Amino acid sequence: MPSELAIAAQGPSRRRIDIWAAGLAIAIVNSTARWPPWARRWLAHVVGDLGWILVASRRRVTLSNLKACFPELDARGRRQLGRRVFRNLARATVDHSVLWKGSQRDVERLVAFEGLERLQDPANRPVIMLAPHFVGLDAGAVRMTVDIRCVSIYARQSNPVWDRWLAHGRSRFLPQLLVARRGWDLRTVVRAMRDGRPFYYLPDIDGGASNSIFVPFMGVPTATLPMVSRLARITGARVLMSVTEQTRNGYVFRVEAPWEDFPGPSVEHDTERMNREIERWVRRLPDQYLWTHRRFKTRPPGAPSIY
Numbered sequence: 001m002p003s004e005l006a007i008a009a010q011g012p013s014r015r016r017i018d019i020w021a022a023g024l025a026i027a028i029v030n031s032t033a034r035w036p037p038w039a040r041r042w043l044a045h046v047v048g049d050l051g052w053i054l055v056a057s058r059r060r061v062t063l064s065n066l067k068a069c070f071p072e073l074d075a076r077g078r079r080q081l082g083r084r085v086f087r088n089l090a091r092a093t094v095d096h097s098v099l100w101k102g103s104q105r106d107v108e109r110l111v112a113f114e115g116l117e118r119l120q121d122p123a124n125r126p127v128i129m130l131a132p133h134f135v136g137l138d139a140g141a142v143r144m145t146v147d148i149r150c151v152s153i154y155a156r157q158s159n160p161v162w163d164r165w166l167a168h169g170r171s172r173f174l175p176q177l178l179v180a181r182r183g184w185d186l187r188t189v190v191r192a193m194r195d196g197r198p199f200y201y202l203p204d205i206d207g208g209a210s211n212s213i214f215v216p217f218m219g220v221p222t223a224t225l226p227m228v229s230r231l232a233r234i235t236g237a238r239v240l241m242s243v244t245e246q247t248r249n250g251y252v253f254r255v256e257a258p259w260e261d262f263p264g265p266s267v268e269h270d271t272e273r274m275n276r277e278i279e280r281w282v283r284r285l286p287d288q289y290l291w292t293h294r295r296f297k298t299r300p301p302g303a304p305s306i307y
Contacts, residue, residue: 022161033097037249040094047094048087058292062086064307065291069218069282084287085135088246092135095251099142100169107172111143111244115255118240119148119198126193126237128228129255131244132204132278133290140244140253141200142169151177151192152200153184186231193235200242203228204278206297214300215272218279223298229270232263243281246288 032040052059062085066078073081098110119127129150131137144150154170157163170176177192179185193199203225206212212223232239238258245252259277263270282289296306 018159019161022159022165026161026165029094029097030101031097032094033101035097040097041091041248044091044094045087048090049083051090052083052086059086061294061307062291065295068220068296068306070286071219081287082291085289085291088135088288089290089292092137092139092246095139096169099139100165100172104146104173107143107146109250111139111251111253113143113147113253113255115240115242115257116147118255118257121238124196126235127198128193128231128237128239129198129200129242130203130228130239130274130277131200131242132281133202133293134244134246134281134285134288135290136244136246136251136253136288137202137290138169139246139251140242142172143244143251143253144200145171145173145176147174149174149176149197150200151179151189151197153181153189153202154178155181190231190235193237199231199237201228203274204295206295209298212298213268213271215268215275217275217295218282220296220306221300221303222275222296224271224275226267226271228274229263229267232270233267241277241281243285245285 032043035043059082062082063078066073066081070078070081095110098106102110119129121127131140141152152170154166157166167178170178177188177197179188189199204217205225206223207225209223211225213226214221215224216222217224228239231237239262240258241254241256243254243256245254259273262273264273294307299305
């Protein structure tokens with residue numbers, strides 16, 4: 001998404017076009033809510049292939065990420081994997097019609113929930129649910145709102161149409177506490193966690209050199225926010241992986257068992273462990289990870305750009 005300053009610089013005509021285009025895209029997606037899964041898959045296949053051809057900037061980012069993380073693949077293998085990523089991402093976008101417009105029963109049929117019982121703790125310790133950027137991320141988040149009240153951080157969209165649409169879907173059933181990323185206050189999250197709300201946290205973002213430490217991810221020194229380790233030390237929270245896998249006809253939202261011996265001896269040790277846990281899932285679902293985003297934008301001093 002373009003920044004707010006970029007949109008403002010485009011002038012009112014361009015802003016109106018962006019808002020109109022967003023409304024049209026949402027209307028098209030919403031129109032597929034009653035389609036059978038095979039029809040949504042077909043549409044996603046077409047849209048994904050078009051995106052691979054037309055959205056050159058994201059195609060280049062995807063191929064650069066795959067080259068850095070899968071050196072064993074040749075150029076043809078990276079292109080094949082990248083095209084599957086675009087198709088799966090398009091499928092997840094089209095499936096938003098059911099997530100955003102379907103009934104609770106529709107959502108429960110589309111997304112299975114495994115491991116809900118692992119969020120229960122006799123000692124009532126706070127919980128951090130790690131939700132890496134896989135294409136099914138929103139499917140798991142919406143399914144979770146059927147059963148759980150969470151706290152989460154979200155990025156406000158510069159396009160108001162997209163922003164309203166996304167905010168609606170993320171609190172469809174039980175009300176969620178959504179904290180805007182810009183200027184957010186950690187104390188709000190800590191209070192919510194201590195009041196019994198799991199913290200649904202997306203840990204694999206590039207927070208810039210000043211906020212991150214460099215630890216390996218897929219063999220690449222990666223700027224990684226040490227939030228999970230520090231928050232677990234402050235609150236005594238249990239940490240669990242929560243990954244949503246896209247299947248042929250739906251999704252499976254899996255909550256794993258809490259990590260043992262966490263936090264460990266240092267923040268660096270903990271953050272490296274977190275990346276290993278994410279990497280374990282990336283290698284299991286390589287064509288469902290969001291390779292379209294610039295995960296390696298911030299580089300160690302003196303290191304060449306990946307992009």
